[in-house]
Amino acid sequence: MKGSKLPIACDADNRLEVVLPDNVHPTSISRTVRLGTERLRRLYPIVILAIVLLLVIPAALEPFRLGLVGKYLCFAFCAVGLVLAWGYGGILSLGQGIFFGLGSYIMAMYMKLEATSADPAAAVFGAGGPPVPDFMTWNSVDTLPWWWAPFEHVWFALPAIVLLPSAAAFALAYAIFRKRIGGIYFSIVTMALASIFVLVIIGQQGYTGGTNGITNLPTFLGYSVQSDQAVYTLYYVSAGLLILTILAGTFVLKSRLGKVLIAIRDQEDRVRFSGYDPAMFKAVIFAIAAAFSAVGGALFTLQLGFASPSISGIAPSIEMVIYTAVGGRLSLIGSVYGALLIGGAKSLFSEQFTNGWMYFMGALFIVIPMFLRTGLAGLVSLVSHKKVRAS
Amino acid sequence: MSQRMILGVEDLSVSFDGFKAIDALNFYVEEKEIHVVIGPNGAGKTTLLDMICGKTKPSAGSIRFKGLNLERMLEYQITRAGVGRKFQNPTVYEDLTVAENLEISYPHKRNPLGCLFFRRDAVVLEEMRRIADLVFLTDEMNRKAGQLSHGQKQWLEIGMLLMQDPQLLLLDEPVAGMSARERERTGELLKRIAEGRSMVIIEHDMEFVKSVAHKVTVLHQGKKLAEGSMDRVQNDPRVIEVYLGS
Numbered sequence: 067m068k069g070s071k072l073p074i075a076c077d078a079d080n081r082l083e084v085v086l087p088d089n090v091h092p093t094s095i096s097r098t099v100r101l102g103t104e105r106l107r108r109l110y111p112i113v114i115l116a117i118v119l120l121l122v123i124p125a126a127l128e129p130f131r132l133g134l135v136g137k138y139l140c141f142a143f144c145a146v147g148l149v150l151a152w153g154y155g156g157i158l159s160l161g162q163g164i165f166f167g168l169g170s171y172i173m174a175m176y177m178k179l180e181a182t183s184a185d186p187a188a189a190v191f192g193a194g195g196p197p198v199p200d201f202m203t204w205n206s207v208d209t210l211p212w213w214w215a216p217f218e219h220v221w222f223a224l225p226a227i228v229l230l231p232s233a234a235a236f237a238l239a240y241a242i243f244r245k246r247i248g249g250i251y252f253s254i255v256t257m258a259l260a261s262i263f264v265l266v267i268i269g270q271q272g273y274t275g276g277t278n279g280i281t282n283l284p285t286f287l288g289y290s291v292q293s294d295q296a297v298y299t300l301y302y303v304s305a306g307l308l309i310l311t312i313l314a315g316t317f318v319l320k321s322r323l324g325k326v327l328i329a330i331r332d333q334e335d336r337v338r339f340s341g342y343d344p345a346m347f348k349a350v351i352f353a354i355a356a357a358f359s360a361v362g363g364a365l366f367t368l369q370l371g372f373a374s375p376s377i378s379g380i381a382p383s384i385e386m387v388i389y390t391a392v393g394g395r396l397s398l399i400g401s402v403y404g405a406l407l408i409g410g411a412k413s414l415f416s417e418q419f420t421n422g423w424m425y426f427m428g429a430l431f432i433v434i435p436m437f438l439r440t441g442l443a444g445l446v447s448l449v450s451h452k453k454v455r456a457s
Numbered sequence: 458m459s460q461r462m463i464l465g466v467e468d469l470s471v472s473f474d475g476f477k478a479i480d481a482l483n484f485y486v487e488e489k490e491i492h493v494v495i496g497p498n499g500a501g502k503t504t505l506l507d508m509i510c511g512k513t514k515p516s517a518g519s520i521r522f523k524g525l526n527l528e529r530m531l532e533y534q535i536t537r538a539g540v541g542r543k544f545q546n547p548t549v550y551e552d553l554t555v556a557e558n559l560e561i562s563y564p565h566k567r568n569p570l571g572c573l574f575f576r577r578d579a580v581v582l583e584e585m586r587r588i589a590d591l592v593f594l595t596d597e598m599n600r601k602a603g604q605l606s607h608g609q610k611q612w613l614e615i616g617m618l619l620m621q622d623p624q625l626l627l628l629d630e631p632v633a634g635m636s637a638r639e640r641e642r643t644g645e646l647l648k649r650i651a652e653g654r655s656m657v658i659i660e661h662d663m664e665f666v667k668s669v670a671h672k673v674t675v676l677h678q679g680k681k682l683a684e685g686s687m688d689r690v691q692n693d694p695r696v697i698e699v700y701l702g703s
Contacts, residue, residue, distance in 0.1 A: 323572035325561050329550040336548045338532035339510060339541070341567045341621060350569040 111399045112312060119305040129294045136301040136369050138409030139308055141166075141382075143362025145389040145401035146311055147355030152387070153395035154319060155351040156331035157239075157248075161256030162359045162386045164263045165231040167378025169360030171267075171274070172230065174373035175214060176223035177283035177291075183218070184285070201280070205272035214273070220287060227364045228357045235356030236349050243345035248334070257380055264379040279374030283367065291368055304365045308402065311358055315398045318354065327351055359386075388427055391434045393441050400443025407442075461487045463625055463655045464509070469518035470679075471508060478504045480679035481518070486625065491647070491656045493666045495690075496676035497699060502659045503545065505676070506627045509657070510542040511535040522625065537567070541623035545630050545659075547610035549617065551603030555594055558602050558613055559585045562620035584620065592616035592646065608639040612646070619650060626656045632665055644668050675699070 123135055144162045151157045182197045196210045196218070216222045238259075242252060267274045275281070283291070290296055318324055330337050330344045337344050367373045376382070385408070393404020408430075416423045434441060466484040470477065479501045486492050494502050507513040509520055511532040520527040527535050536542075550558050563581055566572060577585075589595045592612040597605065602613055611631060618626055631647065632640045640662070647656070647669055660666050666673065666687060673690045675682040683693045690696055 318573065321573045322561060322575040323569055325550075325553055325557050326572055328552050329561060332552055333548055333550055335512075336544075336550070339536050340562050340617065341533050341536040341564060343531075343533045343567075347569055347572075 112309070112316075115312075115399050115402060116309055119309070120302065124298065124301065129297045132301055133297050133369065134413055135406065135410075136297070136304050137366065138406050139301075139304045139402075140362040140366040140369065141386060141389060141409060142308055142402045142405035143311060143365070144355075144359040144386040145393060145405045146308070146315055146398050147358035148387060148390040149395055149398050149401045150315055150318060150327075150358075151352050151355035152390060153397075154324065154327045154331060155348055156334075157348055157352055157355075158250075158253045158387070159256045159352065159355065160253050160380065160383050160387065161260035161263075162355070163260050163378045163380070163383035164256075165235060165356040165359035166363035166366070166382070166386075167263060167267075167373070167375070168231040168234070169227045169363030170367045170373040170377060171280065171363075172217065172223055172227045172360075173364035173367040174280040174283060175217040176220060177286055177367065178280050179214070179218040180285055180287075181283055199280075200282070201275045201278070202272055205276075207272040211273055227360050231360035232353040232357040236353035239352040240345055240349035243348045246345075248348075257383070260378065260380050260383050264375045267375045267378065275373075277375060279372050279376075281372045283371050286368060291371060297369075300365070300369045304369070307361060307365065311361065312398045312402070315358075318351075319398075323347070323350075384431070385427065388431045388434075391441055392430060394443025396440050397443030400441055400446070403442060463488045463490075463523065464657075465519075465521040466505075466509070467519050467521075469505075469508065469515050469520065471504060471513060471515045471517075477679050479508070479515070482676075482679065482681060484674065484681070486655050486657055488655055489651065489653065491651050491658065491669050491671045493658045493660055493670040493673050494676060495660065495663075495666060495673060496682070499678075500676040501679040502676055503629055504679075506542065506629055506657065506659065509535075509625075510540055510627055512542075533567075536621065536623075537564070539622075539624040541618035541621050541626045543614050543618055543626070543628045543631060545633065547607065547614045549602040549605075549610050549613050551601065554599050554601055555589065555605070555613060556585060556598045558617055559588055559620050562617040564621050588616045588619050591619065591650070593642065608635045611635065611639075611643070615643075615646065615650075624654055626650075626654055628656060628658045630659055630661065632660065632662055640665060 119139075124132060127135065144166055148159065148162060151159055178199045179196075182199045185197070185200075196215060198208060198210050202208075202210075217226070239252075242248075242255060247255075267279075268277050270276075285291060291300065319327075326337065326342055326347055329340070330342075330347055334344050363373075363377070366377065386405075389405040389408050390401045391404070392408055393402065394400030408427075412423065412427075415426075419426075438444060440447075462485050464484075464486040466482060469479055469482045469484070471479050482501075482505070484505065494505065496502055504513060508515050509522075509527060511527065511530060511534075515528050518528070522535075522538065522540060525538055527538075527540070530538070550561070553561070560577060560581065563584065565581075566575055585598075586595070589598060592615055594605075594609065594613060594616060597609065602610065605613060611634070615628075615631065628647075632643050635643060644665060647658070651669075658666075658669065670687050672685065673687050674684045675690055675693070675696050677699050682699060683690050683696050
């Protein structure tokens with residue numbers, strides 16, 4: 067050590083701390099210990115979420131209800147992605163349903179081809195080529211389209227679930243952001259695209275199954291996805307992947323990338339003069355959010371056994387934003403609770419108040435961002451901070 | 458353009474809705490020079506800096522910096538080439554801490570993947586500490602930049618520029634809104650960091666200009682009115698007329 071300078075270290079939260087040589091000041095030890103417990107305390111929320119998702123909910127619910135929660139978890143992937151894109155990147159996407167839909171359809175294509183190859187009747191229509199799915203033959207498509215063919219391989223379909231939607235999201239977002247179009251205009255573009263996406267799917271019935279979507283998907287890799295056993299397995303897979311997704315999101319936010327995102331959200335023009343290309347960063351975070359949504363979509367198809375345009379349009383896309391707004395747009399974990407809470411409430415109430423429910427959702431979308439900008443997570447941290455201060 | 462020139466602005470013009478904010482301007486900055494631009498409101502001072510750093514695109518003319526044509530480059534490319542800009546109103550990242558503001562200004566791997574796996578290693582920390590010390594913010598490292606005083610934000614923005622280690626600094630009113638004592642410290646700071654760099658400074662405070670400027674350029678209605686040492690410029694009858702007359 068030179069002169070009186072003290073070595074400075076940095077903790078996981080990027081706070082600078084002065085590390086005193088421990089033979090000099092006994093206080094340094096207590097300081098390090100304090101930092102250690104603080105770090106541990108920051109793990110509480112994710113540990114609690116893991117306990118709730120992996121232990122409490124499966125123990126408390128019968129398979130039917132558990133299946134419903136599994137469905138909400140699929141939408142939670144979108145909500146987590148929106149925390150990154152909207153909460154930290156400032157990109158309000160009203161078209162996450164597109165990517166949810168893409169993931170869902172890619173999974174459905176694989177499962178449909180698997181189901182078709184197991185069905186001897188389908189081979190007849192293939193005329194020597196690969197067997198053709200039933201809905202295609204109903205629409206006089208007699209040979210399997212070339213772009214369907216690779217999806218019969220699981221090694222192609224699974225990476226495609228992540229890569230295709232994120233590549234599409236990146237290309238689209240970079241083209242728009244490079245022109246310095248952002249804010250509400252980008253939101254409108256994503257909303258329009260969600261609408262177009264649904265129209266294309268419905269219009270191309272012979273290739274997509276149209277309004278009905280792709281149905282009759284009984285197996286994945288030869289395993290039935292419909293048994294009670296499968297409900298549990300798929301639920302655990304979804305919950306596990308969701309926790310991994312949150313950890314990945316945390317890694318992004320803790321990194322320098324997360325700091326640059328906040329900087330872009332608050333001062334986009336200034337960031338250029340720090341030597342960054344904001345369009346590139348925004349496109350990347352949008353692509354990550356799209357990938358998360360697509361994983362959710364694929365899990366949705368696995369659990370529900372179909373893919374349909376009804377989960378890709380504007381209304382589901384806006385619902386995803388509401389989950390994030392209610393849970394807390396700055397909290398990856400909060401957004402999961404938002405998805406569970408709103409999803410659950412929707413299932414409970416929508417049967418009684420079919421139309422009224424939509425008004426309630428709309429009101430939430432207005433009221434929460436107005437009066438509770440950081441959602442439920444913000445409320446919780448406010449309360450817990452007060453408690454810490456009081457003690 | 459002689460060997461010692463770092464920046465050469467030639468025949469530069471830009472108009473906004475027919476109004477010529479800068480009109481066929483020639484402007485040169487030498488290496489290690491502190492070059493102050495003064496002039497009445499609307500003379501085109503800020504517009505000049507805006508064009509050098511890429512914020513505004515010129516309608517005609519060229520901006521040469523180290524053999525690069527800045528007028529054809531984007532803001533972030535110009536920044537990476539070694540031009541740093543400080544704005545008139547201090548613009549720092551208010552939701553980030555002072556340390557984080559400095560960290561993201563560090564010129565290393567400014568792409569998403571590089572940022573994702575960036576580590577604050579000893580070299581970066583040492584640099585952050587050195588700069589924080591230079592701009593009097595060592596004790597504020599963990600505070601949110603939004604909580605700093607106006608003068609401290611000015612310093613932080615200068616610190617962020619220094620992290621980028623530019624060869625050319627463009628400072629728009631760096632002592633605006635500062636107390637007398639802060640002005641004095643900032644003057645000292647600018648002189649210290651000028652070693653090895655060039656600077657273009659816009660400033661209204663004549664005492665401050667006198668204390669730092671190597672060379673002064675007076676702009677008026679988008680054109681160069683006078684140029685030279687502070688003494689020479691102050692005694693130029695045309696300058697006196699513009700500032701005091703009409």
